[in-house]
Amino acid sequence: MTIVFDGISKSFGGTRALDGIDLRVEAGTIHALVGENGAGKSTCLGVLAGRVTPDSGTVTVAERPHPFGSPRQAARAGVAAIYQELSVVPTLTALENVFLGQERRRASVFEDRRRMREQYRALCARLDVAIAPAQPVAELSIGDQQMIEIMRALVGTPTAILLDEPTAALGPRERSVLYRVVRELKADGVTIIFVSHNLDEVLDLADHATVFRDGRISESRPTAEWTKADLTRAMVGHSLSPAIRTEQRNTRPRELLAVENLTVGSKIQNLSLSLAEGEVVGIAGLVGSGRTTLLRALAGDTPPASGSMRLHGDPRRWPRSVREARRAGIALLTEDRKRSGLFAEATSSDNLLISNLGAVSRLGVVSGSRSVAASRSAATAVRLSEQRLSSPVGVLSGGNQQKVLLARAVHFQPKVFLADEPNRGVDVGAKAEIAASLRGMAAQGSAILVVSSEFEDLYELCDRVLVMWRGTLVAELIGPEITIDAMVSKVFGPGGAVR
CATH class of the missing domain: 3.40.50.300 (P-loop containing nucleotide triphosphate hydrolases)
Incomplete structure (x- = not known):
């Protein structure tokens, strides 16, 4: 579904987090939001996810007005979100976290539980993870908790998925699996918006990249028209020297x-x-x-x-x-x-x-x-x-x-x-x-x-x-x-x- 932001602005106290954001995300595409910390990317996702109510502006999803300030209503509109700061409940099991907030579909609790276990096993297979359904989430690594978040987003049939730094806590194998799943979702017509500081990831995965800077959109182009140096320059306003490994600095004296x-x-x-x-x-x-x-x-x-x-x-x-x-x-x-x-x-x-x-x-x-x-x-x-x-x-x-x-x-x-x-x-x-x-x-x-x-x-x-x-x-x-x-x-x- 196509998502359109029109004049979205938001302030937190004296800080202008978003300043007149106009952005169009085409249906069935992977759209990356990049920028320095505090540039407004996550706040923009928060507006669409229902976590943030803007001061002004509108959002339409599939040409329908999108609700503000209600994650539940956003989810009902087909928007699923995976946040940078994990929202798992440590005292609940992995299975309970994955289905947290899902409405019961069966009259029988037993039938509902059986359905959840079957879907949980299918999600584990899809994401190539081995997390016991009864394991308390508090005992899992941050990487596994992130995979639980991803599984929760896939439980329903979302038409848009928002990913805020989804790979920051993942290792190489888990990242490659997530990339595969994101591409599969795109092939199924799901619209993906993701925030990432990994510019190589952005250029490899996204169809379009939009750069935020000081609460505004600096530039927005298809990724085929971006280079890593261009993205960096648009983010910070100048070129950064390429990272070069210096020689070993410590001779282990003591x-x-x-x-x-x-x-x-x-x-x-x-x-x-x-x-x-x-x-x-x-x-x-x-x-x-x-x-x-x-x-x-x-x-x-x-x-x-x-x-x-x-x-x-x-x-x-x-x-x-x-x-x-x-x-x-x-x-x-x-x-x-x-x-x-x-x-x-x-x-x-x-x-x-x-x-x-x-x-x-x-x-x-x-x-x-x-x-x-x-x-x-x-x-x-x-x-x-x-x-x-x-x-x-x-x-x-x-x-x-x-x-x-x-x-x-x-x-x-x-x-x-x-x-x-x-x-x-x-x-x-x-x-x-x-x-x-x-x-x-x-x-x-x-x-x-x-x-x-x-x-x-x-x-x-x-x-x-x-x-x-x-x-x-x-x-x-x-x-x-x-x-x-x-x-x-x-x-x-x-x-x-x-x-």
Whole structure:
């Protein structure tokens, strides 16, 4: 169905998120929305999905007026949405999440449950996933939770699907499956609108790309008329220098952290690694390889782990809680900033200062002047605008929320900083700023351990890359050995390949 936005505008407080958006999305096409964080892309999707009520303008879907402010009515109009910030219910099972909000179609609860199980199995087969229907979603990885979201969108028979950064939490295999499904949906006549910061993905998948900039449409053309450089220039207003891997920067002068024989249930077995002061080490691996479990174990945020740990050569008891790990100087940037990273209603300043209130207190009382100075200093270090410090962090774009978490780490000054998907849902400009922030922390003597599904990010940032497969380390790449091809060839394990 054809979707037409006519003069859509929306403000949040003093921020103009959308400013007179006129956009036509043709039926049965794949249309990409790109732009920097805060450019208005997700707000535009929110209007169509019923999450955001515009201040002015209209939307028509298949030549009919589209309802505002009601996700349920939008769904009834054939619009299904998959959001960047996951909307799964952790306490429900996978099956219950997939069919959440679906009306019962049978008089018998037994018949309804049987139908759901059959459809669930069919969706798993289509998406090539193996998630037990009775498994609580809270126990799933972020990648698997994202697949649950996608399955939920496919439950009905939507005529339009909205995807907000659908691949940000997915590994290579899951991405290839999603690309296939999106193309199949297009072939069936479904209209697809997706937001992505992966410009290669946009050029490969979309029929048309529209660039948002400061709440307005900068340019809109068929993807055949775009290049990656053109898209970047339209997004930021100027050309960016191509990313080039620098030579290995760390010569490992002094070991900071050593881990031996780490075991976490069946997820990690006898894993050993070491990090040096000033070193940035990447972890490459597929979703489910144990990457996040490793970081959470180091941060004291996982069921009991066994193994030994040394910091600066001194043996330490394995941290049994996040607080204990932080006392040892180990901090985690979580991959799920919405649920376990940020306090949405609190200001950005409060969110970053909470990591080390002692640094801004005097005799146990938080000092206003110290708080202002410390929050400004941390914000400057991660290139976060000071104007964002007084805003509730929940209203910021994904990229700016990520910068708040990085500023929190800068304020805390950890010895070991664990960054899980630090570039998730951020634009090309913010990626460069986040990379610079991580390198800046390393330059101050911290050891940085980074998990990313974007092998290009690891290639550009890291001194070493460790490759994980099924809970074990299967390769170490150092300096010139770090290439995208090398990482791809290792992450599928011995003799592995993309299915």
